[in-house]
Amino acid sequence: MKQLAILGGKPAFSSQLKFIKPMFPTYSESKYESYFNEVFKTGMLSKGRFLEKYESEVSSYLGAPYVTAVSSRTIGLILALEALGIKSGDEVLVPSFTFCATVHAIKKVGAIPVFVDCNSETFTIETNNIEKYITPKTKAIIAVHIFGVGAEVYELERVSKTHNLKLIYDAAHAFGSTIDKTHLGNFGDISVYSTSPTKTLVTGEGGIVVSKNKEIDSKIRLLREYGNPGDYNCTEIGVNARLSELAAITGLMSLSIIDKNLSERKKIGNYYRQLLSEIEGVSLQKIPDNQISTYKDLCIVVHARSFGLDRDTVVQSLNREGIPTRNYFSPPIHKMDCYSEYNDLVLENTENISKNIICLPMHPFLTYADIEMIVNILRNIHINAEEIKKRVIQDA
Ligand SMILES: Cc1ncc(COP(=O)(O)O)c(C=O)c1O
Missing domain, CATH: 3.90.1150.10 (Aspartate Aminotransferase, domain 1)
Structure with a gap:
């Protein structure tokens, strides 16, 4: 047995191991080089064909028809709450065992987080007794698929249907996770994946909003674009939450493997x-x-x-x-x-x-x-x- 470094021995790893490292296909031998060249040549750095291609390939991969890519999961969750009509004073049930951005999104729309404990084994939101937290002000549940392990989607579906609540999943960790062979993005009203560098699918920074129907998806798209339907006469107060073409190509590369x-x-x-x-x-x-x-x-x-x-x-x-x-x-x-x-x-x-x-x-x-x-x-x-x-x- 080697002597431990804390007891005076040499470190086991002389050059520090990486905590995370995203995986990509070999860039110079792939078609992606030509995609990047096309972007630089045409000057179409945003709102071009690669974002559409990326969204369409993600949609096929997940088996989910309504997919909108955004510039981060944090903004994606804010837009999700807005698109579902969650507003100031509404209560949202949420676990406290999560990343800060899950709860910040609730606060950013003026709603009130109501913290629910997590399950001691799966670390996802505890569904036993979750109904005791529901009041007339409760409008939504946000559950988180912690470290890639899915929340109890069937029970959460039942609870949200019974109490007429919106059900949103923070799927930041879960691109590729499945329950009964179904990608997690297909559960609930909206799921939001993250594609930042620590995640499985990566675009540099970014997120993916998966919505249940076209109406919600269109609202997310509108909110992603300042609320401008195209004629600059804004119908919503939105933000710029677009994903750039370079990020979309990075996502295509990541998705390919x-x-x-x-x-x-x-x-x-x-x-x-x-x-x-x-x-x-x-x-x-x-x-x-x-x-x-x-x-x-x-x-x-x-x-x-x-x-x-x-x-x-x-x-x-x-x-x-x-x-x-x-x-x-x-x-x-x-x-x-x-x-x-x-x-x-x-x-x-x-x-x-x-x-x-x-x-x-x-x-x-x-x-x-x-x-x-x-x-x-x-x-x-x-x-x-x-x-x-x-x-x-x-x-x-
Ligand atoms: C559970 C969870 N939600 C949200 C986020 C934030 O995602 P993003 O950095 O894409 O906004 C993270 C980031 O790691 C996360 O772990």
Whole structure:
């Protein structure tokens, strides 16, 4: 067993591993070079044929007819709320175990977030007792497909139908995830994917809004274009949320190898899970049997008592080995400074996961040897917990 870096040994990875790395086809040998050349030659940097082509290919891939690409998932969710008529004073049920942008979108339209705890196993919004949060002011639910694991779409569908609520999915992590072989974007009134660099399908920055019908899709398109129907006599107060042609070509490149990307991620994710399941004091996010996850992130929850160390010391020990990590999502939204009015709220599962979660490097370029090394290091950290504790106290 090698000596751990935190105990004075050499780091396991001398050049830092990448936490994420998007996958692309070889640029210079592909048709995409000619696409980029065409854009520069014609000067059509926006609103050209590549955005249409990208939207049409994404639509075919997802099996979803109404697809509109936007400049980020954050703006896509704001437009989704506006298109569904969510306005100032409306209440929206939302998990607190998510990225800040999920909830910021609610605030940006003047609506009121009502935080719901997450499920302790899947980390997605808890549907047991969700109805107790519904009041006459509740107008929508936003659920999040956390790290690529789908929320409980069938139960959420039932609840939203029963109470006449709009159902929106933050599918930022989930391009490629399925439930019962259906892409997650097909559930709810609107789903919004992110295509920023940490995601499976990437355009640089960007998002994809998938709507249930043409009417909503047209509204999203109008809002994406300042609310200008074409004659500059605006019928809505919209924004510029367009995706550029260069970003659309990047998306086409990314889409062309998405299945390879997803299958590599799946292999890596499964291998990680197999090895991690043997480590005491660590648990994994549950992926229900009828789902395929993108493995947007691969996380572990550290149980301090059985592992022997708290999350932050494990993070410190991993980082010293050249293994980058992220504490997604910590703090949870209701504990953030900008949501101070919610800081006293208690959401047990959310707080427990948030306090103990670590996301490990996850991308299709990791080798099996990398994964074995990462997991072995974690095992050594557990075995040497007492010594590490002493060292950390000494160094403090
Ligand atoms: C759950 C979730 N929602 C929304 C976003 C924001 O997406 P974007 O950066 O495309 O606006 C992210 C970004 O990582 C996210 O993790």
